Amino acid sequence: MKFISWNVNGFRALQRKMDVGEWLKETGADAFCIQETKLQKDQVDFQSTEYLQYWNDAEKKGYSGTAIFTKKEPIDVTYGIGIEEHDHEGRVITLEYENYYLMTVYTPNSKRDLKRLGYRIQWGEAFTNYINRLDAKKPVVFCGDLNVAHQAIDLKNPKTNVKNAGFTVEERNDFSKLLDSGFTDSFRYLYPDREGAYSWWSYMGNARARNVGWRIDYFVISNRLSHRVKEAKILADVTGSDHCPVEIDLSL
Structure with a gap:
């Protein structure tokens, strides 16, 4: 199975830039x-x-929102994570299939002045609990803009970004806890030492051309699916957003 994830930064804007269907x-x-x-x-x-x-x-x-286009009809579809305070921003869709769950996720951004960091961590804890409940039933594949560069290797300038949104100790620890609860970052599973692999670039300073970026878009899978990963890709040549698509090829 081939799955692709993309923060499109406005679906209608993307449609003006490319033929999405083609x-x-x-x-x-x-x-x-x-x-x-x-x-x-x-x-x-x-x-x-x-x-x-x-x-x-x-x-x-005009804010947030997620979607999934799928060839295979799911058994069930769930919108959100079932917690009222977290389900107003359209951040999660879960498709249930016979042998796995497929999810798209848009993690809240802590904002430039970190004014949403507290909420971001609360959301992260709730989301981890949600995927653990699913994982107890069948394996989970979730993807999306998780708004965190997990390790120093995952962004161009780690030293100058330690206290910035997306690379705070709190956000990185939150993602570590998620992984430690039974999940695998598919790209790092295959490519633990690959540098310069980024999925988001600022529009300022010609950052994309210079590859001054962050890897904040992921495919994360239940640990028991890790041996089924055939390939994990960052499609950096695909333009249309400040993010690029990421891809996973899984034997399911």
Whole structure:
């Protein structure tokens, strides 16, 4: 199975830059998980005979939001994580299949002045509890913009970003706890020492051309699926957002 994840930074904006349907067809992806759709359902204009569509919009217009396009119809679909205070921003969709769960996730950003760091950590704890409940039933594959560079190798300038959103000790520890609870970062599983592998670049300072970036987009899987990972890719050549797509090829 080939799954692709992409923070598109506005689905309608992406559609103005590329033929999303044609690109998706060319990838051959079994499922396409997106984050930061920035729209409401009545604003969606995307037709596909190959893919079923599931959208979870934020209540606040033009903000956050997730979606999954999938070739295979799920047994069940869940929007959010079942906690009222965390389910207003359209951040999670879970598709249940016979042998696994597939999820798209858009983790809250702590913001430049870290004003949302406390909420971000609360959300992270709640999300970890949620995926552990699922994992007790069947393996989990979740992907998306997790808004954290886990290790120093995951961003160009770690020393100058230690107290910045996405690389604080609190956020990194939160992700470590998630992994320690029974999950694997698929890219680092295959490529533990690969440097310069980034999925997000600032629009400022010609950062993408200079590859001054962060790896904050992931495919994370239940540990018992790790031996089934055939490939994990960062599709850095695909433009259209300040993020690039990431991909996993799994034997499921």
